[in-house]
Amino acid sequence: MGRGGAYTSTHRDSEPEVIPTKIGIYGWRKRCLYFLVLLLLVLIIINFALTVWILKVLDFSIHGLGSIKITDNAISISEDVEFLKPVYASKIHANYDLPLVLNSKNNITFNTRDGNGNVTGQFVIGSKSVKSFSERFIIYDSEQNMLFDASDELLTIGDIVKHVKFKVSEGVAFQGPVQADRISSNEVDSLTLESPIGDVTVDAAKKITISSKNDIKSSCHGDMTLGSSTGKIILKSSNIQIPGLTDSSTAASAYQLCICENGRIFLAEPSQQCVPTNTTCP
Structure with a gap:
């Protein structure tokens, strides 16, 4: 340092330049x-x-x-x-x-199930048939009267039903016995009971009544038996005819009625005795 001199610093602290940031x-x-x-x-x-x-x-x-x-x-x-x-x-x-x-293009099916989900009853309405699958099928009227009852063991038509009509062209066929208080036809058609192959048997606990406003015809290919165990057989009419009986002569116009030991009936002349022969009493 020289005389009379002074120390001067030329250094200045520089500040950083601030650049504005856009947000x-x-x-x-x-x-x-x-x-x-x-x-x-x-x-x-x-x-x-x-x-x-x-x-x-x-x-x-x-x-x-x-x-x-x-x-x-x-x-x-x-x-x-x-x-x-x-x-x-x-x-x-x-x-x-x-x-x-309820409408359906196919069938309408109603199912009933038990607690395990198994089907216990089914009612199916199809396009051509109505089917019911159950242990028992019952039909009631509007007053809760039983009209029809069907099960595996019995088919019952209710007591409230007065008449049961079967109107079919070929008749009604029953495979087993039929129990009824009365069997009749309408006022136009006739009533016919027949068995093409087997027998026709009519039994009653008390009496059997056969009546008609017109003719009653009974015919068979085999034997016809009218029997009563305790009562009588009554033929009540003002005109009773038994045509076609075997006679012991051919010239009489009036005959007497004779009975063989086996129950067969034949005719004989009034002046003769009822003498059985091999022809009249075979």
Whole structure:
């Protein structure tokens, strides 16, 4: 250091230069963002309008959907409904002023099941037949009177039924015995009881009455037996004829009726005695 001199520092602390930073989205990114927000808003408006339209078309309300009204203990349907899968309900009935209609392209089947899910009864309504599968089939009238009862052991027609009519062109065939208090035909047709192969047997605990306003005809290919174990056989008529009996002569116009030991009846002349022969009493 020289005399009279001074120390001067030329060094100055330099401050860093501050560069401003832009915050936000600018340019094409900003325009794309606005476009997406606008597109989302349009989609929300369209979805809301479609939702309102669907609710309006389906008639949706707090009570149900359209014709389906939901209550505390039931579901009410006021129009036609098509079920594509099984429907389970404890009771199905129509309105009191409308009928209940069930339609199907094929069959309508009603099943009853036990606690294990096994089918215990089935009722099938087909296009050409109606079938019932159960241990017992019963038909009642409107007053709960039994009309028809069918099971594996017995077929019963109720006591309330006054007349049972079988109207078929070829007649009615019974494989087993038939028990009835009365068998009759209508006022136009005749009543015919026949057995093409076997026998026809008519039994009664008390009496058998055969009556007709016209003729009564009985014929058979074999033997015909009229028998009574304790009572009598009465033929009541003002004109009783037994044509075709064997006679012991051929010249008389009036005969006497003779009976063989075996019960066969033959004719003899009034002046002769009833003398049996090998022809009259074989």
